[in-house]
Amino acid sequence: MASMSALSGWEIVATLLGLGYILFAIRQSVWAWPCAFFSTLIYTLLFWQGQLPLQAVLNGYYLLMAIYGFWLWRQPVKSDNGIAVHRKSLGFHLLYLVTGFSLTFALGGFLESGDHSRFPYLDAGVMVFSVMNTYLMARKVLENWLYWLVINSAAIVLYWQSGFYFTIVMFVLYFGLAIVGYREWRQDWIQRQHSEP
Numbered sequence: 001m002a003s004m005s006a007l008s009g010w011e012i013v014a015t016l017l018g019l020g021y022i023l024f025a026i027r028q029s030v031w032a033w034p035c036a037f038f039s040t041l042i043y044t045l046l047f048w049q050g051q052l053p054l055q056a057v058l059n060g061y062y063l064l065m066a067i068y069g070f071w072l073w074r075q076p077v078k079s080d081n082g083i084a085v086h087r088k089s090l091g092f093h094l095l096y097l098v099t100g101f102s103l104t105f106a107l108g109g110f111l112e113s114g115d116h117s118r119f120p121y122l123d124a125g126v127m128v129f130s131v132m133n134t135y136l137m138a139r140k141v142l143e144n145w146l147y148w149l150v151i152n153s154a155a156i157v158l159y160w161q162s163g164f165y166f167t168i169v170m171f172v173l174y175f176g177l178a179i180v181g182y183r184e185w186r187q188d189w190i191q192r193q194h195s196e197p
Contacts, residue, residue: 008166014042015170022174025137026181028085028188033070037063043167052162053117054107054127061131069138085140085189093143096132103128122158126151142189145182149175 017039024032040062047055072083088096104125111120129151136144152175159167 010042011046011164011166014039014046015166017042018170019173019177022177022181026177026184028073028140028185030070030073033066033073036069037066040066046164050162050164051118052123052158054111054123055158058127058130062134065134065138072138083140084192085142085185087142087189088136100125100129100132119158119161122154122161126155126158130155140185142182142185145178145185148178148181152178 017035020035021032021039024030024035040059044056044059044063047053047059075083104121107128108121108124111117111124117123129147133144133147133151136147152171156168156171156175159165159171
């Protein structure tokens with residue numbers, strides 16, 4: 001019982017840091033990435049102990065993306081490495097979806113055949129699309145927020161089935177914040193379109 005309450009305490013800390021990550025990301029603040037780093041460090045350990053191996057691997061990837069995002073967002077927008085909110089073409093998004101679903105079914109089939117995950121296809125889908133979408137967020141692709149709406153919904157189902165209840169609260173809030181994030185970034189994109197010659 002003591003170990004369970006300790007785990008719940010760490011889950012609460014990770015959840016609060018995760019919320020900090022989204023709130024800072026909406027504001028395009030570089031502080032999003034340190035919050036992401038420490039949140040995902042905790043979640044990597046929690047998910048490994050909770051027998052969700054792909055979620056543990058996913059959070060290990062998030063650690064690396066937090067470093068990349070921090071570096072990238074510190075670059076001035078007008079520099080060669082600096083980026084502004086932008087959109088991608090329909091062709092890009094079709095390729096994104098085909099790639100994501102193909103990887104999900106391949107990885108889910110592998111997990112199912114070896115009994116490596118309690119929820120193989122859901123675990124695989126959340127992992128694959130989160131990996132792909134975190135890169136879009138780091139690159140400030142506007143549509144990343146729309147993908148998060150779907151990914152967060154799937155994650156809520158996965159974590160409900162797995163018993164990570166504080167994490168569910170975070171993902172419910174993530175869902176609402178993704179709507180806010182999309183509106184804020186879209187407004188920034190519109191303003192930039194009008195200000196450019």
